[in-house]
Amino acid sequence: MWNLSEPWWELLLRGSLVYLVLFALLRFSGKRQAGQMTPFDLLLLLIISNAVQNAMIGQDTSVLGGLIVAGVLVAWNNLLGWLTSRHRRIEALLDGRPEVLVHNGRVFEDVLARNRMSLEELQSALRREGCFDLNDVGFAVLETNGAVSVKRRTSA
Known part of the structure; x- marks a missing residue:
């Protein structure tokens, strides 16, 4: 033993x-x-x-x-x-470093691919944050721990 x-x-x-x-x-x-x-x-x-x-x-x-x-x-x-x-x-x-996934409604497909994240996974993360439309997203950031932080677009 x-x-x-x-x-x-x-x-x-x-x-x-x-x-x-x-x-x-x-x-x-x-x-x-x-x-x-x-x-x-x-x-x-x-x-x-x-x-x-x-x-x-x-x-x-x-x-x-x-x-x-x-x-x-x-x-x-x-x-x-x-x-x-x-x-x-x-x-x-x-x-690693946080990476921007979405900026002003534009999805960065290359960042998604590099992090092996599908568009469906991104949309699910955005919905959890209350964003149901990509055009409402100012920024979406993939944090180093895998969480997605979202900042809504501000109305001008």
């Missing part, structure tokens, strides 16, 4: 490598909040977690091995959170 079948340093290395690679893959797969995940997104996350389990832990099935890898994952998460809160360049690299 407590005896490691893999060296502790290998568990650290495996956990770190898997965390960083998955972070990069998910970071560049687009911005989406957990509440906006499709069933396909959820399925992908579940399958990924199962697929990388052995890559992180190897042949070790001990409680201690699992705790070491869990500690490594939490440590990386905290370190990256700390770095992004203190360095704007690192924050921009890891979290």
